[in-house]
Amino acid sequence: MKQSSNQLSEREISSPGPALDSDRPSINLMNTSWREADGPVDWLQTDDGVGRFAAAHGFEVKTGQTSSVRATLIETRRLLVRLFDPAGDPASDRALQSEINRVLTAARVSWRSDGDGRWLQVSAQAPAEGLSVQAVVDALDLLEDKPDRVRSCDHDLCTVWFVDTSKAGRRRWCSMERCGNRAKARRHYERTAKSVGTAEAGS
Numbered sequence: 001m002k003q004s005s006n007q008l009s010e011r012e013i014s015s016p017g018p019a020l021d022s023d024r025p026s027i028n029l030m031n032t033s034w035r036e037a038d039g040p041v042d043w044l045q046t047d048d049g050v051g052r053f054a055a056a057h058g059f060e061v062k063t064g065q066t067s068s069v070r071a072t073l074i075e076t077r078r079l080l081v082r083l084f085d086p087a088g089d090p091a092s093d094r095a096l097q098s099e100i101n102r103v104l105t106a107a108r109v110s111w112r113s114d115g116d117g118r119w120l121q122v123s124a125q126a127p128a129e130g131l132s133v134q135a136v137v138d139a140l141d142l143l144e145d146k147p148d149r150v151r152s153c154d155h156d157l158c159t160v161w162f163v164d165t166s167k168a169g170r171r172r173w174c175s176m177e178r179c180g181n182r183a184k185a186r187r188h189y190e191r192t193a194k195s196v197g198t199a200e201a202g203s
């Protein structure tokens, strides 16, 4: 069988990367594709990735449903990235608004309020629609509440999204371990290389 270049390696399956790191379904969905040093990874290209993403968000994917869940999630992921694109303007993007609204008709959203708090509950016949509407509802909540706090990592080669919950709002990296330290190491290397270059030029 031909292996796609987007196929997950054993290592990536056992460590889900950023795809399930956040408690926000919209951020997790956008982070089902990301870049590793050796190229892009797309969790949704594997049946295992689709199943685990669904399970982590409260939906079970039964045999025969994987393809439709994959297609719907990839489409919704594309909408979410457009919604949070810093170069875009969802307030005036009518086409985007109607696509978002079309997704929202696919499931029932109800409001729950009790001693534990208030939340919107998504119920759907099929996991594809349930997961998709759950992610869109979550994204719209973030867009309303923290529009400038949803960003993608500053590292050139990283495409991981995060919600900046820091007080100052100046978070730059998806995580210090993944990218902050990589960037620091690169700056250190560049400084060292530069000083070595100067020493050689002067000798």
Ligand SMILES: [Zn+2]
Binding pocket: 153, 154, 155, 158, 159, 160, 173, 174, 175, 178, 179
């Ligand atoms: Zn990063």
